[in-house]
């Protein structure tokens with residue numbers, strides 16, 4: 001059966017244009033703010049890559065859509081402006097929307113802006129001398145590096161997630177907003193390693209077993225274990241995990257469903 005969008009989109013010649021028109025109209029008609037569940041409206045005079053704004057909490061969202069599924073790597077725009085907007089804490093939240101060949105939305109995940117840290121921005125090779133924009137350098141976002149907390153599922157397998165679950169998942173990591181982007185790199189990496197352990201209760205030794213991955217993300221740091229211990233304390237202070245006894249921890253909200 002043809003989706004309601006196919007007729008509407010027939011008038012657009014370019015695939016990129018069709019994708020844009022479709023995904024924007026879909027979000028406007030079907031998606032509410034993952035933070036407060038109010039309507040999202042399109043941002044006029046789009047600046048700073050903000051496509052939608054929540055009519056209640058004023059949160060801003062950038063929409064990225066793809067026919068087929070996003071993998072761990074999401075292409076983005078200019079490297080320099082991405083990094084400077086992260087440093088100035090001016091990023092909107094990100095919405096990742098996947099749709100099928102016949103324009104049905106398969107999944108939507110929201111990436112809260114607190115998870116957009118420099119460590120996940122990978123520079124692409126600058127455009128060569130023969131290109132119109134020679135020297136311009138784009139970037140990719142390594143979303144795969146984020147803990148599952150950094151992808152709040154709003155639609156899964158064509159079905160909207162219950163509002164309460166979306167809001168709870170969003171709220172759990174809002175504490176990250178209190179930290180500067182330079183600090184959030186370590187905190188989100190630690191969350192990611194802890195989630196990888198996969199159990200509700202875990203030990204410091206389990207975290208240290210993943211030390212080499214932390215070293216890979218921060219190659220210049222000579223005190224990886226110390227940094228990891230500090231982040232566990234931050235996560236304890238913010239109620240994301242609790243200390244049970246010396247060297248043993250428990251995730252406060254358990255292991256997220258996958």
Ligand SMILES: [Zn+2]
Pocket residue numbers: 033034035036037038054055056057058059
């Ligand atoms: Zn809102």
